[in-house]
Amino acid sequence: MRISQETSFDEAEIFELYDSVGWGPWTRDIARVCRSLVNSHLVITARNESGQLLGLARTVSDDEMVCYVQELLVNARFHGQGIGRRLLEHLMERYAHCRYFMLTTDHESTPEGLANHAFYRRLGLIEHHEQGLSAFGLKVADS
Numbered sequence: 001m002r003i004s005q006e007t008s009f010d011e012a013e014i015f016e017l018y019d020s021v022g023w024g025p026w027t028r029d030i031a032r033v034c035r036s037l038v039n040s041h042l043v044i045t046a047r048n049e050s051g052q053l054l055g056l057a058r059t060v061s062d063d064e065m066v067c068y069v070q071e072l073l074v075n076a077r078f079h080g081q082g083i084g085r086r087l088l089e090h091l092m093e094r095y096a097h098c099r100y101f102m103l104t105t106d107h108e109s110t111p112e113g114l115a116n117h118a119f120y121r122r123l124g125l126i127e128h129h130e131q132g133l134s135a136f137g138l139k140v141a142d143s
């Protein structure tokens with residue numbers, strides 16, 4: 001498996017990846033997703049020897065104070081093979097100098113949240129409230 005930075009994206013390939021994890025709000029407008037990838041601070045992908053796209057992660061960052069991991073996903077057919085760990089560890093190392101390394105995920109009262117919390121905790125991340133912080137935001141459309 002190879003982790004590398006990418007700057008241009010194929011809509012069909014990106015659709016297949018996002019569709020595999022059931023992210024409807026993203027696959028409804030895949031051209032917008034591709035624009036968001038191009039506009040990101042960093043996009044890294046995981047590909048196998050044949051070049052197949054296995055997973056992707058992207059950040060929004062000022063490369064000094066904050067790194068926000070906006071998306072991290074692995075094709076559902078390849079979950080549980082260490083790909084998510086490789087992607088997130090790559091980002092944690094790349095942005096180790098930033099004061100804030102953060103992300104938003106579903107609440108652990110949901111099935112997706114429960115799985116994601118287990119994954120992020122395994123990778124050493126902690127929730128805001130565990131370090132005296134809170135996160136605020138405007139209401140997310142179609143959440």
Ligand SMILES: CC(C)(COP(=O)(O)OP(=O)(O)OC[C@H]1O[C@@H](n2cnc3c(N)ncnc32)[C@H](O)[C@@H]1OP(=O)(O)O)[C@@H](O)C(=O)NCCC(=O)NCCS
Nearest residue numbers: 021072073074079080081082083084085105115118119122
């Ligand atoms: C979350 C996600 C990225 C994890 O990727 P993955 O490649 O399946 O995870 P890995 O195989 O790298 O797992 C890494 C570690 O987390 C643990 N882990 C992963 N999912 C877990 C779960 N549901 N419950 C418990 N532990 C879990 C693994 O056991 C593994 O531990 P180890 O490395 O110490 O053996 C993947 O499940 C995914 O794409 N989900 C759908 C999209 C999504 O919800 N992304 C997060 C949005 S913020």
